[in-house]
Amino acid sequence: MAQSWVNITLDTSPPTVIIHAPTIIIEKNYEYITIEANENLDIRQEVYIVDSLNKRHDYTFALEPDKKTLFGNVSFQDYPNGMATLFVIVYDEVWNKSMLYRKSINVGNVDTENFENVKLNLEIFQKEYEVLLNEKIADITVTLN
Amino acid sequence: MANNYVTITLDTTAPANPSVLIDGGSQYATDTLVDLTIGTDDVNTTEYQMKIWGSVDTTFDVNVQGTEEASSWITYTTGKQIRISEVEEQKTISIKIRDEVFNESAIVSDTIIYDATKPQVTVNAPDKPKISKITGRNVSNFSFTADVPFEEYLVKVVNSAGATNDLGTQILTTNGSVNTGGTGTFDTSTAPIQVTINGTDLEVANGGSGDNIVIKVFVRDVAGNWSA
Numbered sequence: 001m002a003q004s005w006v007n008i009t010l011d012t013s014p015p016t017v018i019i020h021a022p023t024i025i026i027e028k029n030y031e032y033i034t035i036e037a038n039e040n041l042d043i044r045q046e047v048y049i050v051d052s053l054n055k056r057h058d059y060t061f062a063l064e065p066d067k068k069t070l071f072g073n074v075s076f077q078d079y080p081n082g083m084a085t086l087f088v089i090v091y092d093e094v095w096n097k098s099m100l101y102r103k104s105i106n107v108g109n110v111d112t113e114n115f116e117n118v119k120l121n122l123e124i125f126q127k128e129y130e131v132l133l134n135e136k137i138a139d140i141t142v143t144l145n
Numbered sequence: 146m147a148n149n150y151v152t153i154t155l156d157t158t159a160p161a162n163p164s165v166l167i168d169g170g171s172q173y174a175t176d177t178l179v180d181l182t183i184g185t186d187d188v189n190t191t192e193y194q195m196k197i198w199g200s201v202d203t204t205f206d207v208n209v210q211g212t213e214e215a216s217s218w219i220t221y222t223t224g225k226q227i228r229i230s231e232v233e234e235q236k237t238i239s240i241k242i243r244d245e246v247f248n249e250s251a252i253v254s255d256t257i258i259y260d261a262t263k264p265q266v267t268v269n270a271p272d273k274p275k276i277s278k279i280t281g282r283n284v285s286n287f288s289f290t291a292d293v294p295f296e297e298y299l300v301k302v303v304n305s306a307g308a309t310n311d312l313g314t315q316i317l318t319t320n321g322s323v324n325t326g327g328t329g330t331f332d333t334s335t336a337p338i339q340v341t342i343n344g345t346d347l348e349v350a351n352g353g354s355g356d357n358i359v360i361k362v363f364v365r366d367v368a369g370n371w372s373a
Contacts, residue, residue, distance in 0.1 A: 002267035004372060005306045005361035008285050009275040010347050012354040094277035 015039050015092040019103045028076045028108045033061075035101075039092050040067040046089040047072065052082025052107070067093070081108040160193065160242040161186040163250040167238055167257040173368035174229065174236070174257045177202060181225045185242050185250065192245035193221035199254070200236035202228040213252075218243065233259050260368035265292040268362050269337070276344045283344035284321070288337035291372065295364040300325040300340055302350040303361045310363040310371040314352075320345035331364075 021033040035047070041063060047070070048058045057079075061070035070090065088101040166182040168174055183195060197209045198216040205228035208217040221242060229236045239254040266289055273285040291298075303313035316325040323341035331338065342360065351358050364372050 002265070003306065004266035004268050004289075004363075005303070005359050006268050006271050006287050007274065007357040008271055008342060008347065008360055009356045010344055010351065010354040010358055011275060011277050012344070012348065092277075094275055094282040095279040096277050097279075 011039075011092065011094050011096060013092075014096045014098045015041060015090055017088060017090055017098060017101055019086060019088060019101055021086055021103050021105060023104065024106045025076050025108060028079060030073050030075050030077075033072045033074055033086070035061065035070040035088055035090060037068045037070075037090060037092070037098075041070065042091045042093050042095060044091045044095070045070060047087070049074070049079075049084050049086050049105070051079050051084045053080050076107055079107045083107070156244065156246050156248060158244075159248040160190075160244050160250040163240065163242045163253045165238060165240045165253050165255050167236070167255045170255070171257060174259050175261050175369045177228045177231060177259065177261075178226060179229055179257065181227060181238065181240070183221070183223050183225060183240060183242070187244070190221050190244075193242055194218040195221045195225075195240055195242045197225065197227065197238065197240050199238035200230050200234075201238070202230050213239070213241075229257070229259055233261060235259075258368065260366075261370065262368075263370045264295055264364050264366045264372045266290070266362050266364055266372045267292075271342075276342070276347070278344040278348065285342045286339065287342075288339050289362045290333040290337045291331075291364045291366075293366050294330065294332040294334075295366050296330060297328045297365040298326060298331065298338070299363045300342075301361055301363065302347070303359050306359055306361065308359075308361060309373065310365075313361065314350045316342060316346050316350045316360070318346065319349070322346040 015037045017035050017037045019033070019035055022031055025031060043063050045061060047061050048056050050056050059072050059074060061072040063069075064071055084105045084107050086103045086105060090098045162185060164184040168179050169182060181197065187193070196213065196216050196218050198211060198213050201209050201211065203210050208219045209227050210216045227238070235256055235258045237254050237256045239252050241252045242250040268289040269287055271285045271287040276283055276285050299310065299315050301313035301315050316322055318325055321341070321343040324338055325340060325342075325346075347358065348354060
């Protein structure tokens with residue numbers, strides 16, 4: 001039966017995202033970075049990293065089939081040591097613009113001694129509080145039993 | 146002093162220029178209850194009577210029946226509500242008036258077309274089911290047709306698909322929406338009406354953003370029936 005109405009969604013909310021990127025890069029190589037949004041995204045995006053010498057590196061991430069994730073495999077081989085900052089602006093499928101998101105990435109400048117101290121402290125923490133630690137170079141996940 | 150004579154008035158003049166209008170002379174009735182406006186040029190209508198008959202619901206008023214013979218004389222009044230019969234067709238109502246000495250006027254009649262059928266509207270799917278207020282993504286288009294010609298239409302934001310024409314908020318054209326309402330003579334049998342909805346106009350009508358906002362089209366046919 002024919003209908004006398006239509007449904008239209010009016011979306012005026014900007015998308016929000018979570019950036020999944022390493023905070024520390026010891027070996028300057030390719031790193032996977034994903035940007036996960038709360039709604040479907042347009043391919044339009046502004047993704048760039050400003051390195052420790054204030055040089056801007058622009059990227060175009062691929063929009064995953066789920067439409068909510070932007071994916072990039074970023075080479076840090078030519079990055080100078082020091083703190084770089086990843087900046088992200090995304091647009092949802094009706095072009096609402098997100099706020100400017102940022103994440104700091106420490107590139108090739110890890111104080112190995114301090115890093116080992118962090119590991120040691122975590123191991124002490126693990127023994128003392130009986131928690132399980134999964135360690136993976138830069139990302140550390142703590143799971144409470 | 147006693148009179149040795151009497152005076153008698155012989156009145157042989159019928160009530161002048163009797164008239165009747167159904168619903169003020171409307172061409173169409175969308176309800177079976179209609180109002181008669183009855184008149185005569187006679188200034189003094191004290192003790193006048195009238196008789197009404199025609200295409201009526203004979204159960205509504207025993208004095209108002211299908212034929213002159215079956216109807217009864219009732220006290221003259223300039224306004225009278227009757228109920229016409231249910232069949233959708235042209236109705237004829239006749240009356241005559243008589244004065245206090247039963248001089249009867251000529252019979253006068255009026256007709257009206259009873260049409261209670263609501264027009265049917267068909268709205269086609271929008272080209273963009275989701276929009277924003279951002280230029281380039283702020284417009285959705287759809288078209289609609291009706292099964293009969295119509296004289297007015299409204300495009301409204303309503304709470305539910307079952308809403309009637311007196312509910313909801315019309316989408317205005319302030320920010321670029323097109324064909325969200327109009328009056329005139331419309332016949333969509335050859336070409337549908339193209340509607341453009343702008344996000345800002347939609348936001349105003351809806352009172353904010355929202356998922357699956359129901360936008361409904363209503364048309365009013367020549368008889369005055371609004372689509373459901």
